[in-house]
């Protein structure tokens with residue numbers, strides 16, 4: 001089974017922009033289903049500031065298997081997880 005690594009920036013800037021909501025949403029998904037749609041395991045990590053908060057792009061920042069998402073809202077992160085699992089995002 002493939003494991004998808006989701007790194008959520010837990011720095012102050014991203015936390016203020018809702019990074020912990022993203023983390024909660026992903027963890028709820030894991031708790032509800034045990035695995036992401038499509039049969040992939042998901043490993044969620046809170047990581048220190050990615051040093052992107054001074055740039056022109058906006059947080060919160062999340063990496064899904066190394067691919068950076070900026071302004072990462074829960075729905076976009078879930079969609080990225082599903083795409084990585086080989087399933088198109090629904091809706």
Ligand code: FES
Pocket residue numbers: 009010011012013014015048049050051052053054059061
């Ligand atoms: S706090 Fe997230 S990139 Fe700096």
